[in-house]
Amino acid sequence: MENTSAPKIEIRKKPLKTRILKYKWFYLMFVPVLAFVIVFYYTPMVGIRYAFTSYKLIRDPVFVGLKNFQRLFALPNFWTAFYNTLKLSIGKLLLNTGIAVILSLLLHEMASLKAKKLAQTIVYLPHFLSWVVAASVFQMLLSPTTTGLLNQLLLKLGIINKAIYFLGSSESWTSSYFVINVWKDTGWGTVIFMAALSAIDPGIYEAASIDGAGRWKKMRYITLPALSATILTVLILNLAKVMNLFESAFVLQNDAVMDKAQVLQTYIYYQTFNSGGIPDYGYTTAVGLFKSIVGMVLVLICNYASKKVRGRGIV
């Protein structure tokens, strides 16, 4: 949040009215920004009241109290989606961050600056491709048919004797999902750690060398502690976004793997736009409200943790 905790040394030379007048042009400049935020963020918040109604667009919403939530909590599908959301988001967060830290440490140790730059350019690349492209690429690469590179390779090496349907079977979908996420985003995840690493005073390394510390000891006692604050920051910031998982799961899922791939956002999507019958917007709003509240609680916990750990809130 804004820095409200700082001691306020306000020297009010002029009355409020004069100061407001002084800034009148700035208020005017803020109008477009405010208009966008109100229309696209705050008006939908008013729509949360539909969560307590039955709302089928053609008719006016009818108040039903907490019925939507009762229906929701009684559905096993809903709990599966909730569990999958947490599993996939937190799993990929820990996996991506862990590998990104190791990658950064190794990148940092690279002998040639040119090679380092080249490696960085390459590992950042997949982050900027869309999820549709990533899904398309891996759909072909992991295909069980003769066009799928990985299956053909494993068959030829004799590691498997029957092609695996990596994205089409419940057993392998989750691990495939994690691998694709690592491919796409881990490289980009190193950016923030590389910045933290280049800020470490080289004098400390020199002093350690003189004291006889080897590469491993330097990494263990200097580099990693220096990174720990950044690692925590990254984890906390991303934990706040855990509930929003949508696109990556949506483009990689298919009917055969829904028990593993259905997350809350995709559940809302299918219930509203692809349910076959007349969608009840009230019900899907209720699912969304539940999701938002869990998300907000996570943010507040993270904000509290953030204040404890690094002395200031998230934003």
Next chain:
Amino acid sequence: MKNNFEAANPANQRHAGKKIGVFHIINGLFFLVFCFLILLPLWKVLVDSFDLTTGYGMKLFPEKFGIAGYTSVFTNKSLYIPLINSVITTVSGTMIGLLLSTLGAYVLIQEDMPGRNMLAFVLLFTMIFNGGMIPTYIVLRKLGLTNTLWSVILLPAINVYNLVLMRNFFEGIPKSLFESATLDGCTPMQTFIRIVLPLSKAALASIGLLFAVAYWNDYTNYKLYITKETLYNFQMKLRSIMMGSDLPQANNGAVENTVQNAAVIVAIIPFMILYPILQRYFVTGINMGAVKE
């Protein structure tokens, strides 16, 4: 920004005088393999897009080279409109996005402005809590924006995260410049256009790129708000090609897979060409967020 920083930082120069040991060789080999694994999936798509045989399997070079996959893609008129839609939304969305981000950021750095903290809170609160997918859909529908390109242009244009990045950058501009501009008789708008924007070219470039990539890659907003096929962007089109429901007619000996691979390459090639030149701006952008640390 990062490049200068790195060059100036002795931490990176310490490698220079060091002799290259076994560790460095293993480390180098590791990155060789890692980069190979990152590029392999994309290389495979490129190879297969030029291969006219049916079962490519393990080949890392085309067996029967031909460009029929690409002629199938480019002679297919149903792909022109999605490409045009992608360009329209990317260009106009990026402009509006930059306008809102710079205006908002400029107002938020006015320290003495009454109500500044409240305005900042109004923006930041949206990062914590939002109405959710369905209420947002209902609002856009009631405004008559669904099934128009306005929905996919205007909604992503307000991006609080990018606005905060921009504010962090603006905070680095010396306050004295604003004061002297005011003394010279500049109105706030004139200061904004003549002082702030010209000094922020790097920030405009990197945040503009963040917007452009997001617009070009957008799929979720189209999926939610657009059902009319004539308004699809290239990502939507690519998706339906991959799902097999909308495959362009394969011709000149191209098989289905070749066409799909060619379509993926067409979707990423503009970016792949620009990427090596633009890469440093992306890194600048993310480091701007870290400036406040």
